[in-house]
Amino acid sequence: MTDETPNIAGRSALAAAEIARTLGPELVSVEAELLLKASSDWSRMSPILREKVPAGRYLPDAVVRPTTADEVAQVLRIAYEHDVPVTPRGSGTGNYGQATPFDGGLVLDLRGLDTIRVNDSGTVTAGAGAKISAIDVAARAAGRDIWIYPSTKGTTIGGFVGGGSAGTGTIEHGSTSDGFVLSLTVAPMDGSGTTFTVTGPDVLPYVHVYGVTGVIVELEIATDPARDWVAVYAAFDDWASLTGVHRSLLDLPVLPRLASADPPALVPSLPATVPLDPERYSLRVIAEASTAAEVEARVVAAGGEVVASLADYAETDKLSSMSYNHPVYHLQQAHPERTWFHMETGGRAHWEREDEVRAVYPGDVHLHLELMGTAPLAMVVADYVSEAEALAGIERLEALGLGVHSPHQWYVDRHVDLARETARTTDPKALLNPGKLVDAPPVDTRVNIGVR
Helix, strand or coil, rough: CCCCCCCCHHHHHHHHHHHHHHCEEEEEEEEHHHHHHCCCCCHHHCCHHHHCCCCCCCCCCCCEEECCCHHHHHHHHHHHCCCCCCEEECCCCCCCCCCCCCCCCCEEECCCCCCCCECCCCCCCCCCCEHHHHHHHHHHCEEEECCCECCCCCHHHHHHHHHCCCCCCCHHHCCCHHHHHEEEEECHHHHHHHHCCEEEHHHHHHCCCCCCCCCCEEEHHHEECCCEEEEEEEEEHHHHHHHHHHHHHHCCCCCCEEEECCCCHHHHHHCCCCCCCCCCCEEEEEEEEHHHHHHHHHHCCCCCCCEEECHHHHHHHHHCCCCCCHHHHHHHHHHHCCCCCEEEEEEEHHHCHHHHHHHCCCCCCEEEEEEECCEEEEEEEECCCCHHHHHHHHHHHHHHHCECCCCCCCCCCCHHHHHHHHHHHHCCCCCCCCCCCEEEEEEECCCCCCCC
């Protein structure tokens, strides 16, 4: 680069001007408040990321808001020609800083791509910016259930597939990598100004990789025939009774859509629509209607109490909104005077060695449980710990046989080699979401993160 070559901000200004001139001025904004809003997500749930990537530290030079796949392709072509980085985003409900524009450039707001179509085969085809709540409404009206959706149902489908993983429906259908995505239309960052479609296993390089291999513009996702679901609330006096019922749900003739469990310390902050006893353990299940009576019977047989059983689909949505990361969020909101830290873990030790799991971190430690596949997933919630303590905790959790995903980092951590190989063709200048596709970090950097 010579002294006369514009820096990223200068190149971004040139690209933004060309986009406005070519595609329309309404697509481009440099308004300060929007730049700030588009530069961050829910990574503030992590006290570590809150310190490392606070809102406003990394700002884009412009926000571009296309409404069609062709406009996305043309924006990427123009940005490629000007060597401008592009960070795609949806609603910004991710928790890991995936949408932070580390190198400035353009943020590509995809919410305008919000078309939804239920196909004759029963699958759903949607634009990347379509909200999952709207997709679910369209699918249910056509007699279909989408396989899985996150606890934040206002998430866009592109954001969920590009950055999410699991949610309501995971017990039966696994993660976003397990057949949920049938096909993707992708705009590459290769200067071509085109899109292409991949199907079957060829979708994997684009799932949960934060847009580093190409910008998803349209998706086809799997559905089932719609079922009747019941929101079941139960309360227990002890952890063993609760977890005994929790683990037994895996042998129901129809698997639940969701099964969440919390200790008394987390219960008071949950925004339930039914009264929850703050001194008892809470179990919340989205059960298929024909199994609801059996779930209730198991609760009673274990010494628990059925608090409510609500045969209302809207109530199942409300129950779902208290799953996965959301109890951590509600705890943070209820007790802003304390700094809460959490780690995402999976494995049977949550059922069988709860005291040892809780002893990993000092102070008050609580477990929020979900069912995921054949084992529980947990948010291990603790008072704030140092990065060194967090790292040591990862090693101790793994020693208990638990899988660990740190919510305190932003790099691609699935299909990494496949993503890197794909990006050589689809993003040869490494302009898509810079800083997210890195060499596999050594163990001692999983929490001690930093921007390259």
